[in-house]
Amino acid sequence: MRFPSFCASLVALAALSFSSHAEDYDVVVYGGTASGVIAAVQAKKLGKTVIVVSPDKHLGGLSSGGLGFTDTGNKAVIGGLSRDFYHRVWMHYDQASAWSWQKKEEYGGKGQGTPAVDGENRTMWIFEPHTAEQILGLYEGEPDCRGG
Numbered sequence: 001m002r003f004p005s006f007c008a009s010l011v012a013l014a015a016l017s018f019s020s021h022a023e024d025y026d027v028v029v030y031g032g033t034a035s036g037v038i039a040a041v042q043a044k045k046l047g048k049t050v051i052v053v054s055p056d057k058h059l060g061g062l063s064s065g066g067l068g069f070t071d072t073g074n075k076a077v078i079g080g081l082s083r084d085f086y087h088r089v090w091m092h093y094d095q096a097s098a099w100s101w102q103k104k105e106e107y108g109g110k111g112q113g114t115p116a117v118d119g120e121n122r123t124m125w126i127f128e129p130h131t132a133e134q135i136l137g138l139y140e141g142e143p144d145c146r147g148g
Contacts, residue, residue, distance in 0.1 A: 033061030064133035088135045090124040
């Protein structure tokens with residue numbers, strides 16, 4: 001199967017599944033992965049009409065599927081909406097109510113040789129799957145995120 005025809009098939013399927021909405025969108029994002037949501041949010045910020053089409057029950061792909069032990073490498077190169085996501089993770093865990101398994105003070109805060117919590121830059125790099133999904137869902141008000 002050739003890749004361009006596969007992509008065209010995906011777009012056609014997406015169009016058919018939402019044809020009952022009888023709406024036009026500037027951007028159709030197929031897939032509710034973290035990058036799909038962020039792409040939709042950015043398109044919306046640029047003034048485009050956006051819809052995220054996803055066959056999954058949960059937003060976030062690997063981020064909400066258990067890969068919250070993020071291998072970030074050089075955190076200085078992570079910016080924009082991705083950096084905003086990690087800041088929102090930090091804000092979530094800055095609340096005492098977010099700590100149901102242990103107290104915040106008891107958390108070791110390290111992962112893969114790097115601090116999980118960067119208080120100076122107000123970011124957090126290790127998180128629970130439900131937290132990622134919740135945070136990505138907060139962006140939902142910006143793009144049209146009707147799932148399939």
